[in-house]
Amino acid sequence: MASSSWEEFFAVHLPPPDFEDNRSLLKEFCERHDQYGNKIVLVTSGGTTVPLEHNTVRFVDNFSAGTRGASSAEYFLEQGYAVIFMHRQKSLEPFTRHFTGQKLLDMLEIQDRGPNTTISVKPDSVDVLAPILLRYKAAHAAGAILHVSFTTVSEYFWLLRAACECLANLGARAVLYLAAAVSDFYIPKDRVPTHKMQSACGAPIIQLHLVPKMLAPLVNLWVPEAYVVSFKLETDENLLIPKARAALEKYKHKMVVANLLQTRHHRVILVSPDISQEIVLTREEVHAGVDIESSIVCEIVRLHGCHMRLAGEPVSPPRSPR
């Protein structure tokens, strides 16, 4: 089954209902940071869904908690970038990712005194919480991070193109860090049943179609001057580097971050047209809770600096309070 073209995809799939609101937010965010000569990174994060019914009860999903994207966003902020955090609804988010489940509630103690009741963080939790809370508040006070969210693969593509349209003005100062786990497959709109599939009718057969490769128009047409990083997640080591190299040759972007599902939290390979560079956390670093994303982002920031110099951009510190 041949994949449809990207133009066809946008012609057939309508924009999501909140699309214009999100487009305005993206536009305002990019213009504001562009004014100050800031660098902006678009971080995409989490998996996309492919609905199996219009009134969606069932869908095909891609595995991704959003750990990579959420933690990378924090490190880009630390490096002085403005961050568009485009994430799957309810996937992990920067800062809050440290306190999933009941962790924050368990840190609180209550002094129940009727109308004078107070609630505070237990003294032994302050050390953990304070540095994260300070960075969270600083990022929000500076307007340095914008959250936009998607669920389906079609919503993702609409948001991605809109973000690119806004980022194009920044030229080489834009980084695209495409960590979202985007479905390779989808079911064209006209083949999706309206109501929930009935088990009484027997088990269904689902015919999936290939989604168009958006990286092609993205690199060539939408943000031709940006520093574009894509991700390749495989489960078979033998396919990893060949597939990363093939993607670079096909799409002509700057880097593929290659990783295996089984070892992705402590090993990645940064594959560029010229070199491959392995980043591995030691056992001690893993135990100490070091995020591998801190090293990935650090290296990408360095290479993005080179990219900007080649493009004739001044690589100076940002002029806004960012």
Place this chain on the structure above:
Amino acid sequence: MASSSWEEFFAVHLPPPDFEDNRSLLKEFCERHDQYGNKIVLVTSGGTTVPLEHNTVRFVDNFSAGTRGASSAEYFLEQGYAVIFMHRQKSLEPFTRHFTGQKLLDMLEIQDRGPNTTISVKPDSVDVLAPILLRYKAAHAAGAILHVSFTTVSEYFWLLRAACECLANLGARAVLYLAAAVSDFYIPKDRVPTHKMQSACGAPIIQLHLVPKMLAPLVNLWVPEAYVVSFKLETDENLLIPKARAALEKYKHKMVVANLLQTRHHRVILVSPDISQEIVLTREEVHAGVDIESSIVCEIVRLHGCHMRLAGEPVSPPRSPR
């Protein structure tokens, strides 16, 4: 495609790795509350996944944030029940469901004084947080709630059967409130490919199989004396009541909570063998943030009381601090 029998399903699908730990937790919890003559409700919540690959990158998922289950668990606690909260990993949970995303972080303020730094909840957020925090701490201090989690449909079935084995001893004092959105379909273990499906091989066709209906052995064999409530979510109003009635006739359990995807947060129909009872929230109640689960649980607790009396159980307040 005929569905396999439930015995066959358990024979083919191995228990999950953490199964014995969870079984011990369930056993200890049920024995402790049984000792005091407490009532226990098993609340299942969230959707199950069907992996499309052994090294799971892709899976079919069922829509469910876990709102119904998480809020119902709170109301059962309020009514003096001990609660087994069996939920999809990362779906909503009781108490924390009120503070998703950045809500809790935004309630905090920090007094940054180096080693004497303190963090407290802003005074205007204390009113919202205090009552929930007090109920959360009381439930945990009393050991009145046990969390166990699943991801795949096979993990769900293993946990469900283990919980039933522990609940059987409670006879009519057990309630099963099966709100999880369990897949009707799955892919038998031997048909699942080991590695990530490659898009270069073309778009795949997925052949799904019907899962066995576990409600049959559950009602007849596992917990024959318990008060069993199942849920029916449809998108087509015309199918809703006929399908709920058909389920009751087929499985002979006590109640189907029938709801439409589109209106499920403000309208449900409690379908019993004798009567149907509609619960609808008014527009004012919806705006005031009233949970429809408070009414659903209240009615089920009343009917469960009748069920216990018929079974000759004393309907007295629990003897433990629960």
